[in-house]
Amino acid sequence: MFKQKTLEETKAAQRRSTGQSSAASFYNNPSVRSLFYQVALIAGLLYFFGNIIGNTLANMEATGIKTGFDFLDSAAGYDVLMSLISFESQDTYLRVFVVGFLNTLLVSAIGIVFATMLGFLFGVMHFSKNLLVRKLAQVYVELFRNVPLLLQVFFWYFAVLASLPSARQSLSLGEAFFLNVRGLYMPKLVGGDLSEWVWVALGAAIVGVFFLRRWAKARQDATGQQFPVFYASLGMVIGAPLLVALLTGLPFTIEFPVLKGFNYFGGISVIPELMALAIALSVYTGAFIAEAVRAGVQAVPHGQTEAARSIGLREDKIMKLIIVPQAMRVIVPLLNSEYQSLVKNSTLAAAIGYPDLFNVFVGTALNQTGQAIETIFMTIIVYFVVNMVISFLMNRFNNAVALVSR
Amino acid sequence: MFKKALVVASTAAVTAFSGAASADGTLDQVKQRGQLSCGVSTGLAGFSQRDENGVWSGLDVDVCRAVAAAVLGDSEAVQYKPLTAKERFTALASGEIDILSRNTTWTHTRDTSLGINFAGTNFYDGASFMVMKDLGVTSATELDGANACIQAGTSTELAIADYFREMNMSYSPVTFDTSDQTRAGFESGRCDFLTSDGSQLAALRIGLADPSNAVILPEVISKEPLGPVVRQGDDQWFNIVKWSLNAMIEAEEQGVTSKNAKNRTVTGNPANKRLLGAEGELGSNLGLSSDWALQIVTQVGNYGESYERNVGKGSPLQLDRGLNQLWSKGGILYAPAMR
Numbered sequence: 001m002f003k004q005k006t007l008e009e010t011k012a013a014q015r016r017s018t019g020q021s022s023a024a025s026f027y028n029n030p031s032v033r034s035l036f037y038q039v040a041l042i043a044g045l046l047y048f049f050g051n052i053i054g055n056t057l058a059n060m061e062a063t064g065i066k067t068g069f070d071f072l073d074s075a076a077g078y079d080v081l082m083s084l085i086s087f088e089s090q091d092t093y094l095r096v097f098v099v100g101f102l103n104t105l106l107v108s109a110i111g112i113v114f115a116t117m118l119g120f121l122f123g124v125m126h127f128s129k130n131l132l133v134r135k136l137a138q139v140y141v142e143l144f145r146n147v148p149l150l151l152q153v154f155f156w157y158f159a160v161l162a163s164l165p166s167a168r169q170s171l172s173l174g175e176a177f178f179l180n181v182r183g184l185y186m187p188k189l190v191g192g193d194l195s196e197w198v199w200v201a202l203g204a205a206i207v208g209v210f211f212l213r214r215w216a217k218a219r220q221d222a223t224g225q226q227f228p229v230f231y232a233s234l235g236m237v238i239g240a241p242l243l244v245a246l247l248t249g250l251p252f253t254i255e256f257p258v259l260k261g262f263n264y265f266g267g268i269s270v271i272p273e274l275m276a277l278a279i280a281l282s283v284y285t286g287a288f289i290a291e292a293v294r295a296g297v298q299a300v301p302h303g304q305t306e307a308a309r310s311i312g313l314r315e316d317k318i319m320k321l322i323i324v325p326q327a328m329r330v331i332v333p334l335l336n337s338e339y340q341s342l343v344k345n346s347t348l349a350a351a352i353g354y355p356d357l358f359n360v361f362v363g364t365a366l367n368q369t370g371q372a373i374e375t376i377f378m379t380i381i382v383y384f385v386v387n388m389v390i391s392f393l394m395n396r397f398n399n400a401v402a403l404v405s406r
Numbered sequence: 407m408f409k410k411a412l413v414v415a416s417t418a419a420v421t422a423f424s425g426a427a428s429a430d431g432t433l434d435q436v437k438q439r440g441q442l443s444c445g446v447s448t449g450l451a452g453f454s455q456r457d458e459n460g461v462w463s464g465l466d467v468d469v470c471r472a473v474a475a476a477v478l479g480d481s482e483a484v485q486y487k488p489l490t491a492k493e494r495f496t497a498l499a500s501g502e503i504d505i506l507s508r509n510t511t512w513t514h515t516r517d518t519s520l521g522i523n524f525a526g527t528n529f530y531d532g533a534s535f536m537v538m539k540d541l542g543v544t545s546a547t548e549l550d551g552a553n554a555c556i557q558a559g560t561s562t563e564l565a566i567a568d569y570f571r572e573m574n575m576s577y578s579p580v581t582f583d584t585s586d587q588t589r590a591g592f593e594s595g596r597c598d599f600l601t602s603d604g605s606q607l608a609a610l611r612i613g614l615a616d617p618s619n620a621v622i623l624p625e626v627i628s629k630e631p632l633g634p635v636v637r638q639g640d641d642q643w644f645n646i647v648k649w650s651l652n653a654m655i656e657a658e659e660q661g662v663t664s665k666n667a668k669n670r671t672v673t674g675n676p677a678n679k680r681l682l683g684a685e686g687e688l689g690s691n692l693g694l695s696s697d698w699a700l701q702i703v704t705q706v707g708n709y710g711e712s713y714e715r716n717v718g719k720g721s722p723l724q725l726d727r728g729l730n731q732l733w734s735k736g737g738i739l740y741a742p743a744m745r
């Protein structure tokens with residue numbers, strides 16, 4: 001699209017410089033013609049799809065199937081297993097949509113974070129001097145990349161997590177963490193008066209770290225002196241909130257999960273459906289990212305390593321400072337598509353009943369209302385927009401890591 | 407380039423615009439195909455299940471067989487499509503199946519907004535709960551805070567939400583796509599109880615590793631009349647399915663069985679003769695041959711025979727007739743007048 005435009009522009013510029021008249025024949029002007037064709041094509045497409053949609057709806061109406069978006073305001077009538085906002089069966093289908101959307105975002109975000117960590121870890125392990133480590137990385141990639149994702153989801157859910165003990169026989173860690181067939185239960189920090197200042201301190205520390213890094217880099221560029229950024233950052237992020245917490249008299253209570261009747265209540269609980277899906281997505285996508293990282297690292301000419309060695313850099317520094325930053329140019333575009341696949345693959349949630357958007361909306365809402373066109377349309381839009389956003393962010397990131405030619 | 411695209415687009419458009427309406431009715435399509443396409447469950451003992459040889463049987467399967475016998479004269483001329491609860495209405499609406507006979511509850515919303523018609527009720531049921539014995543629960547009122555295993559896309563999802571709200575209790579719904587998965591979830595301890603229609607609980611129970619370990623609680627929380635479903639807009643086909651089921655019920659009322667059906671046409675009373683096609687126009691009014699009901703009864707049996715064979719005394723389910731007894735014997739099964 002954009003390339004075309006620049007081409008047209010250059011052509012136009014050439015014409016101008018060679019003194020050709022662009023006003024001679026208006027309809028022979030390439031840019032006018034191309035504009036006309038593009039407008040005509042878009043209008044045609046709009047007409048085409050508009051007709052299909054209109055026709056389908058009319059046909060559905062004729063066969064007695066309800067259409068329209070009115071159902072969004074009516075009560076859903078069913079409950080949802082997990083929701084990040086409050087939800088009960090009398091809430092509307094629109095709220096079901098939001099609940100599902102948030103659950104999709106949650107599992108995708110968890111998946112992206114862990115897949116990236118696994119991917120970089122195993123990708124770099126591939127270049128280890130240690131044979132065992134190298135083999136381990138290879139086995140990981142081959143195993144998880146070659147087994148269908150659905151099978152892996154089933155494996156984690158039905159084979160691993162379903163064989164955990166029952167609620168009453170939970171595995172426990174210090175009577176604070178509990179793991180059983182119904183999920184993982186963890187203590188929760190409940191903030192009292194003044195506790196918000198602790199969060200403010202944490203936020204300030206994170207902003208501070210950002211500036212610290214800039215300052216350290218500037219100083220290193222100017223004086224060549226290094227600053228222990230990592231430890232200083234860690235100290236700030238932990239120390240600042242801790243200090244404020246102490247000053248405000250520890251305004252927190254810890255809520256432990258307790259077994260009441262059938263289940264553990266209180267604290268934070270993670271349902272096994274979320275765990276299984278997040279693990280499967282992370283491990284599967286991680287294997288692909290590991291390959292992307294490997295490709296990226298291999299794309300960096302060996303001369304770079306040798307040059308780095310010759311100036312006496314340690315091996316781990318070479319990886320971190322010389323190789324990986326250059327490898328990012330290859331890795332980032334690949335990461336983009338892996339992240340997008342991960343979001344789309346999260347729809348496998350339906351197989352194990354994790355209430356993601358696809359499951360609660362295209363699954364249950366469609367089934368209860370019969371409004372296939374509407375529910376599917378809304379859902380497609382969501383996945384489309386989410387992936388566009390990922391693409392946009394990754395493109396920005398890509399521009400940041402791209403080779404700046406001087 | 408653009409011209410070519412335009413041609414492609416307009417051809418596609420023409421196909422899209424004209425493809426929607428199918429010329430022939432379902433009856434003609436089935437006859438042409440020589441086979442009935444019937445949507446059933448993915449496997450539910452007593453209602454629709456497949457044996458080792460791939461032969462389907464069950465109360466719901468018998469409705470398919472009855473229609474095939476009436477329409478094609480051959481109760482075996484059926485192609486079965488196993489469907490999950492979520493898939494079933496789409497499969498019917500898209501024309502993939504001619505009948506949906508898959509323990510489907512007749513509800514107002516489904517009947518009026520999905521473009522489908524319920525052709526009757528072949529099993530009167532209600533949603534219930536099943537728990538493991540060692541949980542020590544004897545009534546649904548003790549289930550506050552428990553986890554429920556439910557199949558996704560069922561009316562049970564709605565019934566249980568209503569019940570717990572009304573009783574002011576809470577629960578967590580864990581939903582699965584197929585009954586096998588639902589049962590596996592229940593057995594693994596992911597949920598405290600499994601909820602579904604009573605008949606399905608009985609069927610799932612005998613599939614457990616140790617059936618004697620599970621009990622079905624006494625509460626029945628909803629009305630779940632289960633019956634065969636057809637697409638809206640084909641009245642002839644709707645009539646055929648409706649009256650095929652009624653013929654099975656009427657045959658039981660008249661004492662016509664698979665054993666004696668042939669004799670009854672010769673020696674029977676006028677009602678017998680009308681039903682079995684020796685007199686009257688019942689068959690031709692449906693667009694079928696006059697022996698349509700005779701074929702149903704000789705090949706599939708009357709309702710009572712089908713019931714006992716599949717879910718009653720002759721089956722592992724051992725369900726009582728209960729509501730599904732004839733109206734004249736204390737149940738609510740009643741076929742409209744066959745005349």
Ligand SMILES: N[C@@H](CCC(=O)N[C@@H](CS)C(=O)NCC(=O)O)C(=O)O
Pocket residue numbers: 446447448449450489490491508509510511512557559560561562583584585586588602603606630632
């Ligand atoms: N009657 C209810 C429930 C039907 C239903 O799907 N029940 C489950 C019980 S677990 C079933 O029969 N599953 C069989 C299958 O998935 O093939 C409805 O129409 O929504």
